[in-house]
Amino acid sequence: MKKFDRKQMAARVAQDIPEGAYVNLGIGLPTLVADYLPKGREIILHSENGVLGIGPRPPEGEEDEDLINAGKEPVTLLAGGSYFHHADSFAMIRGRHLDYCVLGAFQVSAAGDLANWHTGAPDAIPAVGGAMDLAVGAKQVLVMMEHLTKDGKSKLVERCSYPLTGARCVNRIYTDLAVIDVTPDGLHLVEIVAEDLSFDELQKLSGVPLRYRAAA
Amino acid sequence: MKKFDRKQMAARVAQDIPEGAYVNLGIGLPTLVADYLPKGREIILHSENGVLGIGPRPPEGEEDEDLINAGKEPVTLLAGGSYFHHADSFAMIRGRHLDYCVLGAFQVSAAGDLANWHTGAPDAIPAVGGAMDLAVGAKQVLVMMEHLTKDGKSKLVERCSYPLTGARCVNRIYTDLAVIDVTPDGLHLVEIVAEDLSFDELQKLSGVPLRYRAAA
Amino acid sequence: MINKIFATPEAALADVPDGATVMISGFGGAGMPALLIDGLIAQGATNLTVVNNNAGNADSGLAALIGAGRVRKILCTFPRQADSWHFDKLYRAGKLELELVPQGTLAERIRAAGAGIGAFFTPTAFGTRLAEGKETRHINGRDYVLEYPIHADYALLKADRADRWGNLSYRKTARNFAPIMASAAKCTVVQVRETVALGELDPETVVTPGIFVQRVIKSPS
Amino acid sequence: MINKIFATPEAALADVPDGATVMISGFGGAGMPALLIDGLIAQGATNLTVVNNNAGNADSGLAALIGAGRVRKILCTFPRQADSWHFDKLYRAGKLELELVPQGTLAERIRAAGAGIGAFFTPTAFGTRLAEGKETRHINGRDYVLEYPIHADYALLKADRADRWGNLSYRKTARNFAPIMASAAKCTVVQVRETVALGELDPETVVTPGIFVQRVIKSPS
Numbered sequence: 111m112k113k114f115d116r117k118q119m120a121a122r123v124a125q126d127i128p129e130g131a132y133v134n135l136g137i138g139l140p141t142l143v144a145d146y147l148p149k150g151r152e153i154i155l156h157s158e159n160g161v162l163g164i165g166p167r168p169p170e171g172e173e174d175e176d177l178i179n180a181g182k183e184p185v186t187l188l189a190g191g192s193y194f195h196h197a198d199s200f201a202m203i204r205g206r207h208l209d210y211c212v213l214g215a216f217q218v219s220a221a222g223d224l225a226n227w228h229t230g231a232p233d234a235i236p237a238v239g240g241a242m243d244l245a246v247g248a249k250q251v252l253v254m255m256e257h258l259t260k261d262g263k264s265k266l267v268e269r270c271s272y273p274l275t276g277a278r279c280v281n282r283i284y285t286d287l288a289v290i291d292v293t294p295d296g297l298h299l300v301e302i303v304a305e306d307l308s309f310d311e312l313q314k315l316s317g318v319p320l321r322y323r324a325a326a
Numbered sequence: 327m328k329k330f331d332r333k334q335m336a337a338r339v340a341q342d343i344p345e346g347a348y349v350n351l352g353i354g355l356p357t358l359v360a361d362y363l364p365k366g367r368e369i370i371l372h373s374e375n376g377v378l379g380i381g382p383r384p385p386e387g388e389e390d391e392d393l394i395n396a397g398k399e400p401v402t403l404l405a406g407g408s409y410f411h412h413a414d415s416f417a418m419i420r421g422r423h424l425d426y427c428v429l430g431a432f433q434v435s436a437a438g439d440l441a442n443w444h445t446g447a448p449d450a451i452p453a454v455g456g457a458m459d460l461a462v463g464a465k466q467v468l469v470m471m472e473h474l475t476k477d478g479k480s481k482l483v484e485r486c487s488y489p490l491t492g493a494r495c496v497n498r499i500y501t502d503l504a505v506i507d508v509t510p511d512g513l514h515l516v517e518i519v520a521e522d523l524s525f526d527e528l529q530k531l532s533g534v535p536l537r538y539r540a541a542a
Numbered sequence: 543m544i545n546k547i548f549a550t551p552e553a554a555l556a557d558v559p560d561g562a563t564v565m566i567s568g569f570g571g572a573g574m575p576a577l578l579i580d581g582l583i584a585q586g587a588t589n590l591t592v593v594n595n596n597a598g599n600a601d602s603g604l605a606a607l608i609g610a611g612r613v614r615k616i617l618c619t620f621p622r623q624a625d626s627w628h629f630d631k632l633y634r635a636g637k638l639e640l641e642l643v644p645q646g647t648l649a650e651r652i653r654a655a656g657a658g659i660g661a662f663f664t665p666t667a668f669g670t671r672l673a674e675g676k677e678t679r680h681i682n683g684r685d686y687v688l689e690y691p692i693h694a695d696y697a698l699l700k701a702d703r704a705d706r707w708g709n710l711s712y713r714k715t716a717r718n719f720a721p722i723m724a725s726a727a728k729c730t731v732v733q734v735r736e737t738v739a740l741g742e743l744d745p746e747t748v749v750t751p752g753i754f755v756q757r758v759i760k761s762p763s
Numbered sequence: 764m765i766n767k768i769f770a771t772p773e774a775a776l777a778d779v780p781d782g783a784t785v786m787i788s789g790f791g792g793a794g795m796p797a798l799l800i801d802g803l804i805a806q807g808a809t810n811l812t813v814v815n816n817n818a819g820n821a822d823s824g825l826a827a828l829i830g831a832g833r834v835r836k837i838l839c840t841f842p843r844q845a846d847s848w849h850f851d852k853l854y855r856a857g858k859l860e861l862e863l864v865p866q867g868t869l870a871e872r873i874r875a876a877g878a879g880i881g882a883f884f885t886p887t888a889f890g891t892r893l894a895e896g897k898e899t900r901h902i903n904g905r906d907y908v909l910e911y912p913i914h915a916d917y918a919l920l921k922a923d924r925a926d927r928w929g930n931l932s933y934r935k936t937a938r939n940f941a942p943i944m945a946s947a948a949k950c951t952v953v954q955v956r957e958t959v960a961l962g963e964l965d966p967e968t969v970v971t972p973g974i975f976v977q978r979v980i981k982s983p984s
Contacts, residue, residue, distance in 0.1 A: 130544045132753050152544045154707070154753070158866060159790045159936050162751050163707075175792055176937040182791040189741025190707040192748035193935055195942040195970070196790075197657075197874040200867030204658030204887060205725060207753050228892070235851060236863050237843035238893065243867030246886040247658060277890035346765045348974050368765045370928070370974070374645060375569045375715050378972050379928075391571055392716040398570040405962025406928040408969035409714055411721040411749070412569075413653040413878075416646030420666060420879030421946060423974050444671070451630060452642050453622040454672065459646030462665040463879060493669035650878070657871070660900070660907035663881035679881070681911070686881035690902070711967070746932070747968040 112305040113286040121146040131209040137181040140212035158240040163191025203247035211248035215255045220318040222280040222292035225272035245276030257285035264317030328521040329502040337362040347425040353397040356428035374456040379407025419463035427464035431471040436534040438496040438508035441488035461492030473501035480533030546708040551581030554757040563591040565697040565723040573716035575700040588612045597621035597629035615639035655691035656725025697727035704734040708755030724754035731757040767929040772802030775978040784812040786918040786944040794937035796921040809833045818842035818850035836860035876912035877946025918948035925955040929976030945975035952978040
């Protein structure tokens, strides 16, 4: 079996985002999706710190400390971009104006519950950012994560053991092994992306039953 | 007895508005206050349709249909003025950022209840505008009205018979006869403005007991 | 390529169904989308619920839509005007339902719809006839009334300039209700004085980002 | 003549009392009012409640205020950072209270304070640990959590340009929390890159009208 690497995962997510979509890419792995959006497809990226129309990272030496994304990385603004304050930015999110958000995850449950902000460790310093708003607000919540934890456990679970970010909010999951839809009757496999991985093998690596479904 | 005319009433209200105040002048009689603000005293006028820093009426022929006040009259904008949308405009009002509003009234009660939007007539078409927001929002609610109705009844009443605009919201009342404060223990006379009117005569014309009080 | 600029009001309004809730911007004449209202009259949708500050003046714009008998219900703050005769007549005849809303509550309910707020407590109208039957609550020394969002199927708006992404700027007090209505409707249609190339609107001064706008029509000059 | 421009941060911050609630703008470094935070440290007020997106980075700005032991409680959304060591140490020692708030709820609670809203229902955090103990309600098919406004005694903000009435414009994503914090504080103090003559800011592009601003300080260039 050959798993997708991070770049392949980002490209696979990018492929599903249509022309004209308004999209928020979460901090970390999801940010990588921006680099793989198909050329010529106009997609408008939002960041919760008050900007629509994010462009590529600026060339070295041309960073502007006043122009950053939610991950506090320097970005640029495309022609047609705009700035707004935090309440307006989250009005866009909470008011269901974003077509997609792409979030990382620790765990996703069979019901689409998302856990991505807290490991539940009693001594951990919690931090939530905009994840809970994105989870309830975006029209389509896409999760992008490795299929397994570092010690080989499935991140797809019957019930999240980590504290929830949002309940029943995830629509589609992209892992390094597969693309999986969350439906009212459980998880449906859209596509196996890892090379030389059978459905039965994927099922064994997954903590919840998967069903076949024709790709959307 | 010689009552104050409308201009004298407006000038008397204007005299009490201090330098630097943010003020909303209601439609009708209160709008007249703008013409009597003391020269050299910088006062910033707000209108609920989304403008701060209203200047005088434009010269004939220089009206701009996109620059109007809440009474839909053409106005101008002073240097330092700004525009904003209706939700932001009423955030200013409701959020207690306006120092003063000046409103007309049908009736004011001894407790400071205000009735200024509806006569209670069953066949009347109601209209409320921004009055209820101003009544609860401005730090100081000033009422400007004639002391008596056209048929000689006191507009100061024990209890409003007309539907309320706001409860216990009025701070000071300016009539063509007197200036009166609303206090926790009833109405206090600040000043008689009509010529040749004694306190006893004023009391007879008023539907509620008035007390003397040193002018503020 | 994203292009929200439509060629004609007919095309931009073709799918408005009977029974739709339609927000219309403007405060008096300032910001009233006359071209789009005329387009809606020509289009023929009826049984509409309209959200506007007023209930029409004289015989054009919203008053003409009301006069044509297309409006079932209106949510507004100040229907009664010297020249609101079309409204007055149908209202008195019991043919037009009115929900009278204080102006700031109207604005905040529209904004709440756009911002995904389920309900909010406002001090406005507490203790008055307009709060009768509504849930109230005493919070931190003050009395409040619970109010719910107003969502719309369409918003018909007027702005000053737009680009093909639907970013908008406005002119003076013609801004009024348009930015919040844009956020509260499923389909926001905007008539503008001028369309400009992408990037011509200063990103610091875009008042309505294009995410809230679906269709743009340039007014004939 | 109205003149909100102060000569020094000392003068603009002289009256901040111990125990004050202080909002501080900025998202990371963008929009962080470093001059005013340094002024507050020098001024000496302690036992403060601070509202910010984060809990300080490295050893300057908010981190320095926390490191100096002046903060009793912080309301923020993302305290944990690679370089939030001042916060981490005091928090782990039980010397600093944390109220963790989802970012959109933090923004909306600040906006609600400025807008006179008594409380609001938001869908964010429903069913999560951050909604535990809070009132919830099912409205029109969706679940919501009741949230209350956050008021402040002072807001320390950074903007780009200001005039003597306190009108403000911002630069790019440095705008972030400043406009809503300006509305939520009894006394809003702003450091700006540049002060300009009245009328120099385009009235269409003033982001924070001066009604929300009490004091302005020009940053040394």
